[in-house]
Amino acid sequence: MIKLRIIDADGNEYETQTDIGGNLMTVATDNLIPGIDAECGGACSCATCHVYINDPKQLQLLGEKSDIEQMLLDCLETKGENSRLACQVNLTDKQDGLVVHIAPQT
Amino acid sequence: MAHSPIVAIGASHASVQLAASLRQAGYCGDLVIVGAEPHLPYNRPPLSKTLLTQQVSFDKTLLRQQSFYDQHNIQLKLGARVKSISRKSNQVTLDSDETIAYSKLVIATGADPIMLNLPGEQLEGIGYLRNYDDTQTLIPSIEEGKSAVVVGGGYIGLETAAALRKAGMIVTVVEGMERVLQRVTSPEISAFYTNAHVTRGVNIVTNAQAVEFVGQHRVEAVKCSNGESYPADVVVIGVGVRPNTGLAADAGLNVTNGINIDEFGRTDDPDIFAIGDCTNFPCHFTNTRMRLESVPNAVEQAKSAAAYICGEELPYRALPWFWSDQYDIKLQIAGINTGFDDIVILGNREDEQFSAWYFAGDRLLAVDAINSTKDFIKAKQLLSEGQSICKQALKQDNHKSHG
Ligand SMILES: Cc1cc2nc3c(=O)[nH]c(=O)nc-3n(C[C@H](O)[C@H](O)[C@H](O)COP(=O)(O)OP(=O)(O)OC[C@H]3O[C@@H](n4cnc5c(N)ncnc54)[C@H](O)[C@@H]3O)c2cc1C
Ligand code: FES
Numbered sequence: 001m002i003k004l005r006i007i008d009a010d011g012n013e014y015e016t017q018t019d020i021g022g023n024l025m026t027v028a029t030d031n032l033i034p035g036i037d038a039e040c041g042g043a044c045s046c047a048t049c050h051v052y053i054n055d056p057k058q059l060q061l062l063g064e065k066s067d068i069e070q071m072l073l074d075c076l077e078t079k080g081e082n083s084r085l086a087c088q089v090n091l092t093d094k095q096d097g098l099v100v101h102i103a104p105q106t
Numbered sequence: 107m108a109h110s111p112i113v114a115i116g117a118s119h120a121s122v123q124l125a126a127s128l129r130q131a132g133y134c135g136d137l138v139i140v141g142a143e144p145h146l147p148y149n150r151p152p153l154s155k156t157l158l159t160q161q162v163s164f165d166k167t168l169l170r171q172q173s174f175y176d177q178h179n180i181q182l183k184l185g186a187r188v189k190s191i192s193r194k195s196n197q198v199t200l201d202s203d204e205t206i207a208y209s210k211l212v213i214a215t216g217a218d219p220i221m222l223n224l225p226g227e228q229l230e231g232i233g234y235l236r237n238y239d240d241t242q243t244l245i246p247s248i249e250e251g252k253s254a255v256v257v258g259g260g261y262i263g264l265e266t267a268a269a270l271r272k273a274g275m276i277v278t279v280v281e282g283m284e285r286v287l288q289r290v291t292s293p294e295i296s297a298f299y300t301n302a303h304v305t306r307g308v309n310i311v312t313n314a315q316a317v318e319f320v321g322q323h324r325v326e327a328v329k330c331s332n333g334e335s336y337p338a339d340v341v342v343i344g345v346g347v348r349p350n351t352g353l354a355a356d357a358g359l360n361v362t363n364g365i366n367i368d369e370f371g372r373t374d375d376p377d378i379f380a381i382g383d384c385t386n387f388p389c390h391f392t393n394t395r396m397r398l399e400s401v402p403n404a405v406e407q408a409k410s411a412a413a414y415i416c417g418e419e420l421p422y423r424a425l426p427w428f429w430s431d432q433y434d435i436k437l438q439i440a441g442i443n444t445g446f447d448d449i450v451i452l453g454n455r456e457d458e459q460f461s462a463w464y465f466a467g468d469r470l471l472a473v474d475a476i477n478s479t480k481d482f483i484k485a486k487q488l489l490s491e492g493q494s495i496c497k498q499a500l501k502q503d504n505h506k507s508h509g
Contacts, residue, residue, distance in 0.1 A: 022171070030174040032130050039402045041119070041149045041169070045429040045438055046402075047483065068436060068479070075483035 025087035042087035116214035117141025120382030127412030215350035226319030247340035250274030259286030371411030438482035441472030
């Protein structure tokens with residue numbers, strides 16, 4: 001079990017616990033956290049699971065983005081250096097304490 | 107009846123989104139989902155992409171974890187089939203003869219494969235591909251170096267061919283029509299996919315209908331209408347689906363190629379809604395009624411129905427979109443190209459990176475983006491907002507960058 005803190009675009013905070021092995025998108029949808037539409041169900045096709053990881057160390061621990069994820073992110077006006085697609089973020093025990101901000105809907 | 111639960115029939119993309127949206131909107135009454143499959147609801151698209159060749163494990167494809175249903179008090183009745191709906195008494199009857207009363211009923215029964223029913227179809231190694239259990243039937247026959255025949259060159263057939271090829275099989279696709287993807291896309295895109303498969307070693311045969319499966323216990327070959335016979339250790343059939351409308355029709359609801367609904371998911375019974383692959387709905391973009399087989403369609407219809415049940419009007423007006431993954435080729439489609447009379451191609455087909463912009467007159471209808479996510483997102487935005495784009499400028503742009 002790892003702990004995550006997710007903050008939605010309106011500033012509401014959610015403390016969640018989850019098993020490792022899943023991805024960040026499903027944690028958000030399992031907890032009915034608004035702002036993660038996940039229209040493609042994690043197929044890296046829709047860019048509706050956009051989040052920010054503000055802490056550079058935590059961001060680095062998530063590893064490299066795939067080319068497709070990068071391409072999708074590049075299409076978003078709200079993209080930043082700290083952007084990730086939640087469905088492409090796999091959760092291991094290194095992610096304990098991860099703080100996630102959900103990007104505003106475009 | 108006010109205290110009876112909301113009942114959904116079918117436990118998949120549409121009804122899971124319905125349940126999530128109902129809880130998100132504050133509905134706190136009882137909620138029951140009855141599903142014929144014995145498994146927790148899962149993501150169906152990976153079936154033909156990664157599940158068949160075991161590149162992903164089943165638990166990674168679950169739509170939600172068990173804890174989601176527990177935490178939000180969503181009762182799942184899995185491995186249970188609804189056999190009838192009684193509109194007089196507002197209840198459904200299951201195969202086990204158990205009855206469940208409903209305050210609102212949501213039909214999300216999806217679609218089932220069209221069966222060929224050809225001679226030899228009962229042979230081992232032959233299967234359809236709609237459910238997780240279908241993959242379990244097929245997987246033992248998938249082996250590197252052996253032969254596979256895919257019957258049907260639609261998106262699911264081609265995805266299956268790509269997956270089997272990647273798994274090292276010798277793959278033949280037999281398609282009854284003149285070209286693959288004939289029912290769903292333009293000749294340009296069909297030609298592109300044919301070429302993409304052929305260069306990766308897949309044999310594509312068109313104008314050929316399967317007529318018989320040959321073998322003793324196991325399938326050994328597929329005989330086709332062109333007189334040829336193709337060796338097969340495994341056969342995957344994907345020739346389209348039919349919406350599961352039987353329950354609705356038996357209950358006297360309006361059904362025409364799908365259960366007829368409006369943009370709130372309402373059927374002609376005020377207590378019954380229908381969502382997802384089983385519906386025929388008015389499309390906001392084409393101004394026609396249609397039926398779609400796509401996850402975004404199921405999810406968006408579910409949101410509209412949930413909102414309406416909770417007293418809020420959120421008509422289904424999201425732009426239809428779809429994707430398909432084959433090899434390293436990602437296709438994303440925005441809009442519906444039915445009725446197009448002109449295509450502008452941006453980018454380069456040889457590089458497997460381009461987009462096809464479909465127009466009727468000067469009006470943009472749809473875009474097929476191949477490894478061109480930027481074009482897809484741009485098109486989705488334009489089409490969603492009802493904006494067009496200047497066809498001439500688009501053509502000139504293309505000349506500038508590629509001329
Ligand atoms: C191999 C494959 C690949 C696909 N790829 C893509 C893709 O890349 N992108 C995309 O957008 N879409 C894709 N699709 C389509 C997508 O999966 C469907 O649009 C989606 O599953 C529709 O969801 P649904 O909830 O309406 O119905 P379904 O997912 O069909 O679920 C209906 C459920 O209802 C159950 N049911 C039926 N009758 C009863 C009954 N009487 N009682 C109880 N339960 C019942 C069925 O067993 C089934 O589990 C693919 C489909 C397949 C099969
Ligand atoms: S859920 Fe679609 S890209 Fe992440």
